[in-house]
Amino acid sequence: MNNLLIIEDDNALAAVLASRLNRHGFHCIVSNNASDSLLKARQHTPSHILLDMKLADENGLSLITPLRQHLPKALIVLLTGYASIATAVEAIRLGADNYLAKPVDTQTLLNALKVTPSAQPETLLSEQPIPPKLLEWEHIQQVLNANNGNVSATARLLGMHRRTLQRKLLKKPIADHR
Known part of the structure; x- marks a missing residue:
């Protein structure tokens, strides 16, 4: 055991x-x-x-x-x-x-x-392609991590409004993506 x-x-x-x-x-x-x-x-x-x-x-x-x-x-x-x-x-x-x-x-x-x-x-490795929403979520998380969690700096780098980024961060990624 x-x-x-x-x-x-x-x-x-x-x-x-x-x-x-x-x-x-x-x-x-x-x-x-x-x-x-x-x-x-x-x-x-x-x-x-x-x-x-x-x-x-x-x-x-x-x-x-x-x-x-x-x-x-x-x-x-x-x-x-x-x-x-x-x-x-x-x-x-x-x-x-x-x-x-x-x-x-x-x-x-x-x-x-x-x-x-x-x-x-x-x-x-996955043989199925990753859905675009999950790719976006992972990219946002990577940029956010590179900016030490600074939402404003991350929003500037991603070219989006801070509030838009905050809304995206509140959403969970797709649970059944693979």
């Missing part, structure tokens, strides 16, 4: 994920904050880690490096409700093995957790 550390600040979602994955052969350990996560990682030595990008006031990206240092062979999957190309690239650069946007179905989650490092690049 594989040990899976679920690092998620939403207790209800963590319980649902643990319940789903227990049925598929994972022994789940749940943590809801950064310091507790590192402690549980040392205690339980999980083979797999599901890491939420936003943990209350903390950023899950900051946990990837210490988790990777302590558990170099663990498979780390970053989950986020705020998917963008910029954060995906950053997560992989820091050492995550995969990156999934919420909400995620059980089969996609299982596929991500069973990826071997040598097979990973193939799983990241």
Whole structure:
């Protein structure tokens, strides 16, 4: 049985994920904050880690490096409700093995957790084209990230009014894009 550390600040979602994955052969350990996560990682030595990008006031990206240092062979999957190309690239650069946007179905989650490092690049490629609305969302997120979250500077670079950009930022990207 594989040990899976679920690092998620939403207790209800963590319980649902643990319940789903227990049925598929994972022994789940749940943590809801950064310091507790590192402690549980040392205690339980999980083979797999599901890491939420936003943990209350903390950023899950900051946990990837210490988790990777302590558990170099663990498979780390970053989950986020705020998917963008910029954060995906950053997560992989820091050492995550995969990156999934919420909400995620059980089969996609299982596929991500069973990826071997040598097979990973193939799983990241999609044969279906990305819809234009999602491309726009990802481009906006990338420019916003490059401007350290400054909406006015991002709007100027994108050639749009600040209020228009704010409205676009309030909309979630298409959930079922691939």
